[in-house]
Amino acid sequence: MTILLELDGLTKAYPGVVANSDVSFKIRAGGVHALLGENGAGKSTLVKTIYGLVKPDRGTMTLKGARYAPVEPRAARASGVAMVFQHFSLFEALSVAENVALGMENPPKLRDLAARIRDVSEEYGLPLDPDRRVGDLSAGERQRVEIIRCLLQDPSLLIMDEPTSVLTPQEVEILFATLRKLSSEGTSILYISHKLEEIRALCDAATILRGGKVVGETDPRQATAAELAEQMVGTKLTAPKAAGGKAGETVLQVNALSMPPASQFGTPLRDVNLTVRAGEVLGIGGVAGNGQDELLAALSGERLTARGAVTLNGADMSRLAPTARRAAGLLTGPEERLGHAAVPDMTLIENAALTGAARKGMLSNGFLNWSKARIFADEIIEKFDVRTPSAQVAARSLSGGNLQKFVIGREVLQDPRVLVVNQPTWGVDALAASAIRQALLDLAGQGAAIVVISQDLDELLEISDRFAALNGGRLGEIVPTNTLTMEKIGLMLGGAHDMEVAHV
Ligand SMILES: Nc1ncnc2c1ncn2[C@@H]1O[C@H](COP(=O)(O)OP(=O)(O)OP(=O)(O)O)[C@@H](O)[C@H]1O
Structure with a gap:
């Protein structure tokens, strides 16, 4: 050898x-x-x-x-x-x-x-x-x-x-x-x-x-x-369990959402329609580059859309900027944790304040209360088992999976009415991934509406109540997860809209 x-x-x-x-x-x-x-x-x-x-x-x-x-x-x-x-x-x-x-x-x-x-x-x-x-x-x-x-x-x-x-x-x-x-x-x-x-x-x-x-x-x-x-x-793993509550009234509604691409090579969103009810997890699968980032941007407020395209409990969010949407309870966690979800050179405290300021009561008279930001950062670190010497370190010094736990924890702990996450367990180890999935299910159990965008099909099958595939900026039929077979998922990911599985 x-x-x-x-x-x-x-x-x-x-x-x-x-x-x-x-x-x-x-x-x-x-x-x-x-x-x-x-x-x-x-x-x-x-x-x-x-x-x-x-x-x-x-x-x-x-x-x-x-x-x-x-x-x-x-x-x-x-x-x-x-x-x-x-x-x-x-x-x-x-x-x-x-x-x-x-x-x-x-x-x-x-x-x-x-x-x-x-x-x-x-x-x-x-x-x-x-x-x-x-x-x-x-x-x-x-x-x-x-x-x-x-x-x-x-x-x-x-x-x-x-x-x-x-x-x-x-x-x-x-x-x-x-x-x-x-x-x-x-x-x-x-x-x-x-x-x-x-x-x-x-x-x-x-x-x-x-x-x-x-x-x-x-x-x-x-x-x-x-x-x-x-x-x-060094311990045994357990599969996440849903609280098993009944889905409530519609919280998030997306109506005929079409959006041109941000750049020449981006993906336009084409007539996307979806509803998510309180207590429900909607899984959106698909190959990267099929409109996932664009959908997240349209929901977060990074891109504004036509009036009425995005509503939260019936209130129109479409023309609101990200901070106003956050204040209303519509929270998002993007895929790219370094640079998008977190600022690499800022400390975890600063990063905690970045999206948590409004909902965690850190602002008064336009000033940020840093001790509240620190308490929030420490809470995320503790509850999401983020391994770091302290909250004072720069985000970039965290290992990839630990930063991921931090950015997801930061949104989950803000008590969202709607949480939309893209690739929530990217780079996270098996134990921590099941903890993040459990946290999302618990959040749904408390009545939040959750949208999980992911390329990890096993993840989506494990935690979502309903599933749809995003393909070329179009969202296919939304179906209950428990009716899915791998064959059907394959067809859905391939963009076969509203098509029956061919029986031969
Ligand atoms: N530049 C740095 N400054 C300070 N601490 C660091 C730095 N780089 C890594 N660490 C710390 O060293 C430890 C090991 O991190 P490392 O990134 O090697 O882990 P890992 O096994 O690759 O994790 P992951 O699976 O999450 O990517 C962690 O506690 C991390 O916070």
Whole structure:
């Protein structure tokens, strides 16, 4: 067995937390190696160390038999280490090809690069137009830019941090085919995911981290998902339970909502109609880029719509700005947690005030009461088990899953009448994901109307009372979740509106 990379005693501390503590393991050449652990276990810190973004306090790395200590990502890339991040590091105003060029030491002419991007994207089944502006791409498409950027470097180690959370099941299959192909060509993959079934299907080795330490090494193909999860978190998992209350009167109504796209490449909303009653969870599924962001923007007030298109308890919200909608009880949590849901350089206290000021009574005479903001931030941290040394830290210092818990907790704890969330458990570990789903169900149990937009079908089936698919900006038929079969969902996601499943 040839070893590509050996980690020996890697340790990294941040103020108040030891993110990696004496971490040692080996990655086989051509191996697909999983890195498992709950939110904040230290996975991202470890891969950032391997990619030259974090300098370890102690410990060494050996790559292809030689001492390896990259001082920056450029050095890591020069040694054949590439990484696809959980948060994309792309410039929105630039095209796909320009973004890829920026990551290269000696970029070829843009036209030649565009041709190479087309080739690689076709070879690996990751369709992408090199001339499109990144700002107009969906999350799934942005990830393809990152993956193709890596593949152009011909890496010997490809690190992937939560690569499938923005992908549809079909896209996941394509990605796995790509990764298997790379592995058979001798490329090693270091793979971080909270989706344990995927790990079992893809990976041939796994290292489990808890509290920054290695707590286990296992062959994931030989373990059940439940065993892996229990090793990660040290406790047993339970499925969320609905309170089982009856749905009440209609709270949120969307009437013939049509909206032109925000940009040339966005998705227009076309005649979207829906109602959500008190105590009910409506699940909206669909492939990224089919109008999810636009629907959220129309509901949050970031985009204004025609009069009467969005009503809350019969009152027209359509022309109200986000703050006024929040004050009325219509709350939203967008998909992109860094930059959209939270401001990266602001503290958690400031971020808590950002959307919580009105409903949590933090404002008086136009001034913000910071001690109330701090109390609210602390409440979110406590109730949603956000792992952080304090509320004073910048949002960007939180691990991805912990920030997600924070932004969802911030909305849930404002006692919304309507809560609309997009991808609520993106990057969240199994235990925390079930806690977030439970919190949404509890909120419904207290009489709120909930809309969950998600690409995670299992999630939608688990928590929604009714389900509809968004396709090309059109919302299909809304059906009770308990009448759904996978076959029917497949048709709905494909945009087969009001169609019966063909019986042959
Ligand atoms: N730049 C930083 N400054 C301060 N603390 C940090 C920083 N980066 C990470 N941490 C802390 O180190 C710990 C490990 O975080 P890390 O991001 O490595 O976890 P993770 O396993 O990747 O989590 P997730 O699954 O949520 O992405 C966390 O407690 C986190 O808050």
